[in-house]
């Protein structure tokens with residue numbers, strides 16, 4: 001776990017004090033909303049549909065047990081006893097009162113957290129592979145680099161007023177669990193011929209109104225060159241990015257309009273300029289950060305009775321088979337704790353659940369918890385022998401749902417139940433799909449499937465990269481849902497295609513059922529997941545299942 | 557012929573807790589849509605909105621929302637406004653749990 005420096009502490013405290021004074025001036029009327037809005041947004045405070053919302057960054061998705069307990073307390077004391085984990089590895093509190101927010105921010109600072117740069121046209125919270133430091137397929141833990149980027153970008157004077165918000169995602173593994181190709185900058189660790197770890201740098205990815213898969217701007221960048229290179233990219237974007245049109249202001253449009261070659265040339269030139277300024281600084285700072293990021297000392301273990309326990313307990317068996325991923329150290333596993341119990345709100349955890357997770361982390365996972373962009377929590381370092389005990393405890397807190405990677409493990413943004421920008425609801429669609437397919441008993445049968453739901457074109461629910469994407473829209477004053485098929489969030493990133501007209505709220509679940517029954521009938525075997533069957537067969541048979549009336553008309 | 561004016565209510569969020577509020581005939585703010593003043597005249601609606609926006613120590617983000625008369629008072633038309641009268645659909649939070657009170 002990264003250990004805060006005095007500098008971090010002083011910075012966060014100063015910002016907390018400033019914001020307390022600003023809230024005071026807003027409440028006594030000396031600041032207008034127009035004056036206050038940019039200040040509150042800089043501190044992660046939004047005004048949503050029914051209430052304020054405080055968005056708190058969880059840098060690279062890593063939390064200590066102490067921090068998670070801190071969040072549990074905040075949720076209980078100043079909110080409604082729960083928090084919502086988002087696809088940006090943030091946590092959102094949906095019901096704070098303005099007057100309480102300064103106290104919440106102080107309580108966050110007590111556990112070395114803050115809400116700075118979770119909004120505005122700045123470099124946002126750096127997201128990372130949620131299995132970082134634990135995954136078996138990893139070159140190196142990318143989080144020290146993510147922390148380096150966080151320190152470099154926090155309050156960076158040149159980058160406080162970018163043309164638009166800027167998101168960086170990073171992974172050190174072969175499998176891309178951080179959706180790096182859908183970020184303004186994506187960093188994937190690779191090795192050069194000599195075996196030295198560096199980064200493949202991807203630029204210009206993003207979802208939203210114009211979904212684009214990022215392009216490789218540098219196939220290999222040595223680690224020490226990372227900061228000057230990132231700075232070069234952001235400064236070229238700062239100059240070239242379109243400030244005239246909000247919808248064309250993201251770097252994906254800059255790359256798209258100027259071409260990746262022109263962008264690369266400008267970035268490389270700028271990089272040469274900036275590189276000497278960084279000389280050995282990045283290496284030194286990185287060494288210091290790595291020092292503050294001690295690796296847990298894990299020694300290979302046996303499985304001690306896990307196999308027998310699995311045979312005796314079918315719920316444990318399906319939990320282990322579905323929610324546990326191989327760890328880099330034999331005898332350990334990475335446990336994904338689903339926040340998608342059937343019928344629950346994806347990504348929500350109660351204060352009680354947060355505390356249970358914190359206790360489990362202390363007892364079984366080196367005091368560490370991760371937050372995934374898929375809105376689940378992770379215990380990254382659990383001895384396989386401890387899984388029966390961990391499972392039993394999770395069960396007692398409603399956290400043992402064995403559905404990771406299955407149909408009901410749905411990403412859903414807050415949508416029109418909370419979000420002021422939404423054009424339709426997302427949460428009840430997710431809840432309805434999860435319970436419907438559980439009741440049909442088809443979830444296991446269908447197998448691996450990614451459904452992702454957004455409540456507007458901003459695509460916080462990543463619908464474009466869902467195998468099945470669902471986008472809620474407002475069609476003439478009625479909720480309407482557009483379905484896209486064939487998206488992929490992994491290293492094979494792909495944007496899903498729209499296959500036909502949208503569906504009314506009540507028609508969505510029956511439509512998805514037709515689609516998935518068609519898949520079951522068409523797949524070669526149980527080992528051909530939906531996305532592979534879709535790639536083999538193309539959209540046509542699935543379109544026919546979604547729009548049976550149209551298929552009949554076409555045939556007539 | 558001029559386009560018929562859809563009646564409006566003035567709505568906003570309360571400054572302190574963000575809850576949805578509506579301008580009443582007495583120029584106070586109510587948490588209940590049914591107590592809102594239904595504005596059937598376009599010019600008056602514009603004036604009321606300006607007045608409301610000026611109350612910057614009480615409310616945030618005032619705007620006009622379409623509404624229609626109902627048996628118990630004005631009713632929202634668009635689904636977004638219907639949700640704003642209730643709260644979220646996943647928990648019984650927001651207005652659906654609160655007792656009605658004036659700001």
Ligand code: SF4
Nearest residue numbers: 413419422455456460
């Ligand atoms: S996708 Fe739209 S509705 Fe959903 S959280 Fe983002 S902005 Fe809000």
